[in-house]
Amino acid sequence: MIVRDFNEILKNDQSRMVSDAKWTSVRMLLASDGMGFSFHITTLEAGSEHTFEYKNHFENVYCMKGKGSITDLATGETHQITPGVMYALNNHDRHTLRAEEELVMACVFNPPVTGTEVHREDGSYAAADEG
Amino acid sequence: MIVRDFNEILKNDQSRMVSDAKWTSVRMLLASDGMGFSFHITTLEAGSEHTFEYKNHFENVYCMKGKGSITDLATGETHQITPGVMYALNNHDRHTLRAEEELVMACVFNPPVTGTEVHREDGSYAAADEG
Numbered sequence: 001m002i003v004r005d006f007n008e009i010l011k012n013d014q015s016r017m018v019s020d021a022k023w024t025s026v027r028m029l030l031a032s033d034g035m036g037f038s039f040h041i042t043t044l045e046a047g048s049e050h051t052f053e054y055k056n057h058f059e060n061v062y063c064m065k066g067k068g069s070i071t072d073l074a075t076g077e078t079h080q081i082t083p084g085v086m087y088a089l090n091n092h093d094r095h096t097l098r099a100e101e102e103l104v105m106a107c108v109f110n111p112p113v114t115g116t117e118v119h120r121e122d123g124s125y126a127a128a129d130e131g
Numbered sequence: 132m133i134v135r136d137f138n139e140i141l142k143n144d145q146s147r148m149v150s151d152a153k154w155t156s157v158r159m160l161l162a163s164d165g166m167g168f169s170f171h172i173t174t175l176e177a178g179s180e181h182t183f184e185y186k187n188h189f190e191n192v193y194c195m196k197g198k199g200s201i202t203d204l205a206t207g208e209t210h211q212i213t214p215g216v217m218y219a220l221n222n223h224d225r226h227t228l229r230a231e232e233e234l235v236m237a238c239v240f241n242p243p244v245t246g247t248e249v250h251r252e253d254g255s256y257a258a259a260d261e262g
Contacts, residue, residue, distance in 0.1 A: 001203045001224040006193075006215035028193070028217050035189045035219055036241040037168050058166045062137075062159070062237055064195055072132045084137035086159050088166055093132040106193055106237050110167040 004028055006041050018115075022048035031112035038112035044068070044099040053094035055124040058110045060088045066103035071096045135159055137172050149246075153179035162243035169243035175199070175230040184225035186255040189241045191219045197234035202227045 009016045009026050016027045022045040029039040044050065044066075051073070068081045073094040079087065081103065089095065097103075117125040140147045140157050147158045153176040160170040175181065175197075182204070199212045204225040210218065212234065220226065228234075248256040 001201075001226065002217075002219040002221055003201075003210045004217050004219075006217070008215075029191060029219055033219060034221055035191055035239075037191075037239060039191050039193065039217065039219075039239060041193075060160055060166055060168075060170050062170065062172075064237075070132075070134075079134045084139075086133075086135050086137070086170070088133040088160055088164060088170075090133055090165055095132065106195075108166075108168060108170060108239050110241075 002029070002033060021050075023050065025107070027113065027115055029112070031114045033112075036110070036112065038109045040107040040109070040113070042105045042107050044097065044103040044105070046099055046102045049096060049098045051094070051096045053092065053124050054089060054109070055092050056111075057113070057125060058089060058092070060086065060108045062086045062106045064104045064106055066099060067101040068097065068099040068103050070098075133160070133164060152181075154181065156238070158244065158246055160243070162245045164243075167241070167243065169240045171238040171240070171244070173236045173238050175228065175234040175236070177230055177233045180227060180229045182225070182227045184223065184253060184255050185220060185240075186223050186253075187242075188244070188256060189220060189223070191217065191239045193217045193237045195235045195237055197230060198232040199228065199230040199234050201229075 006026055018025045025040045025042040027040050029035055063081050063083050063085045065083055069078050070081055070087055071078045137157055149156045156171045156173040158171050160166055194212050194214050194216045196214055200209050201212055201218055202209045
């Protein structure tokens with residue numbers, strides 16, 4: 001059994017925290033944990049906007065706190081995001097996420113993120129074997 | 132893109148809700164969604180105690196609200212559960228979960244739950260092919 005505490009990691013374990021332009025992600029579970037998925041708590045700054053496209057991953061995102069919206073860039077459809085709303089990128093959907101208020105999201109990636117990926121210019125993570 | 136709202140499901144979609152002795156689970160994502168994992172929001176009643184052993188699944192659980200504890204029945208070790216604490220049953224660990232206050236948990240299962248499983252007497256779910 002693995003037990004980890006988000007608040008403890010924030011205080012004492014920078015190695016599990018990744019930040020980029022106006023977002024921070026705490027990697028609670030990574031590929032090395034052997035669960036077959038990774039689990040992250042991601043915080044997006046109020047007023048920020050992000051375009052991502054996980055070409056090599058499925059991602060599920062559950063809003064725990066905050067207010068914002070997501071636009072599916074293939075269809076142009078926009079959905080409001082409030083606590084309790086979940087979106088699943090089952091088609092590797094290219095999307096724009098906007099945080100009207102700070103958003104705190106629980107995120108699951110399949111295949112699991114290894115922890116060494118960076119967002120590329122196209123908003124994707126490389127597949128593990130692309131380095 | 133799949134978008135679902137926990138609060139909407141609570142009001143209007145009993146088909147996604149499963150209840151057993153003193154717990155309720157809202158199945159936000161199931162095997163049929165094709166993400167390779169399932170995602171559930173599970174609420175455990177204050178004062179309740181539960182023993183589970185997912186022999187056929189990995190489960191990750193993140194506490195969003197409440198207070199309780201988990202005991203690993205193999206080692207006897209007990210961990211406190213408060214918001215931000217996560218436990219991952221990477222060894223299919225048999226465990227007892229206690230809710231001192233109502234617990235609200237975000238749960239991920241791999242392989243994904245199909246939605247038709249029931250908890251068996253040993254606290255497990257059958258594998259999909261065990262029916």
